[in-house]
Amino acid sequence: MNELPVPTFDNIRAAHDRIRPRIHRTPVLTCATLDRMSGARLWFKCENLQKVGAFKIRGATNAVFSLSGEAARPGVATHSSGNHGAALAQAAAWRGIKAIVVMPRNAPQAKRRAVEGYGAEIVFCDPGVEARTEMLRQVVERTAMTVVHPYNDPHVIAGQGTAALELLEDVANLDAVIAPVGGGGLISGTAIACAGASPRTAVYAAEPANADDAQRSFRAGRLITTGNSDTIADGLRTSLGSLTFEIIGAGVTDILTATEDQIVAAMRLIWERMKIIVEPSCAVPLAVILAHPDVFRDRSVGVILTGGNVDLEALPWAR
């Protein structure tokens, strides 16, 4: 059962006022070729062009700047092998406080460099949920730092919701908005933002078929955190949390999936036709749109592109 407070639309607006001076107002792009292929009118909110290369800076910045002076003083800590770690590092640097990111020893070199580049300390742990949770507990015990969870946190969710808020400001009368779901922070904030700013807009979550725990949880009506997570979309291997599960159940229209091949094909389409760099997780919504044409045809659809942090030496279509 969830005991955390559910963020409101007002929390998202307050988050936007709080973080706006520090983040990019990312552009909304369109692409005639992808409109033709999908039969829909697609509006891409380019959070891959956001600071630290991902929407995660929104939630991390809102969380860090929502802390009282007392809570902020020892610094902030989290576990992340991905964009949340880099985002928290940057947000802490902006506030002038320390940050520690717990990372598995086998995390990619590029992710380690990013976190260190923003000035955070890395503490390594063994791979696996238990090891990282235990290591984070030890870090907090030693430092008294405040933990900023990657997604199961009301301030983080309110921050992530500001991407949809901007999209709905820039594009009127969207029939639907679609965003990927991993831990569920972004899609939760998106659902709350749509309900507040444009109640007629349907909210779809996009998930890899190979890591479909959110879809199974949504359809079963209970939180399922087990199952396969063997997907190229490395940002979406996480399961929902108690808070994000509750928000998604109340505010998401449906969760749809795409296969690995569909994800890689969609990623390449975005690179080739839109000339922007997206990571595999970021391509899942377009993959879902192209895999479920009946759902989206003839509709005006906002697509949140989540991140562009990818190893340029190891592209999935390289020979």
Next chain:
Amino acid sequence: MNELPVPTFDNIRAAHDRIRPRIHRTPVLTCATLDRMSGARLWFKCENLQKVGAFKIRGATNAVFSLSGEAARPGVATHSSGNHGAALAQAAAWRGIKAIVVMPRNAPQAKRRAVEGYGAEIVFCDPGVEARTEMLRQVVERTAMTVVHPYNDPHVIAGQGTAALELLEDVANLDAVIAPVGGGGLISGTAIACAGASPRTAVYAAEPANADDAQRSFRAGRLITTGNSDTIADGLRTSLGSLTFEIIGAGVTDILTATEDQIVAAMRLIWERMKIIVEPSCAVPLAVILAHPDVFRDRSVGVILTGGNVDLEALPWAR
């Protein structure tokens, strides 16, 4: 000697009114890392995100839609192994007229597919300036099509100037604008736009050191079309034309060069830090800025990113 009319600032404003309904208003992006590296404040006008993936659609569309009904009826023709061919094909399709693009037999498959994809006919020729000029002459004799030159054409130059016009509308008080120079259509339009909209803004042209005919022409005060053109920046291998040479001599502050290594490094920086795809030619201005820090330090500089059409299978840093 140039006998073509020099376009005016009013021509650029008229071009903008003419093409605006068909092209993207491309975003202007900033990047804290590149600001730090350059010591300048950089504003990137992202024509790599433009229709057909390059600013060339601006000039081609202005030229095609400036034609009288009579001149347009037989269609338009050009020679191009690059983005101008695709742009003219798209512009002709928008106007509903035929287009023929003369291309060397050894042109990359991707460029051929792009031109055909927009519905133009390709006529192949042997590589080399003489062969393509002769083949274009034969095409015109046979079809009575109107030739749209890639750069030495007042309508094309006026169209290319609309990119700088938008940049100057979006960013006030630029100290300088920099764009690459190949045949000189873009930098000519940029110089005229700056002189009209922001006379205090200096105009720099960026050129590969390995294809520095424009710099040598500029400094000698006479048009030099010979010399090396062995550069990865394949869009900049061309020499100036009579009209672009005249405009550049009158309106450009200086022409600066960068080496091949600097160009590839700048291209990779833009991919990694800005998460957008740029072709090698498009990275030359940033390479020049980083290679000449004393010229740009502490200045607010508009950078026109020209195109993003690149073979994703053959990246210059691939192992």
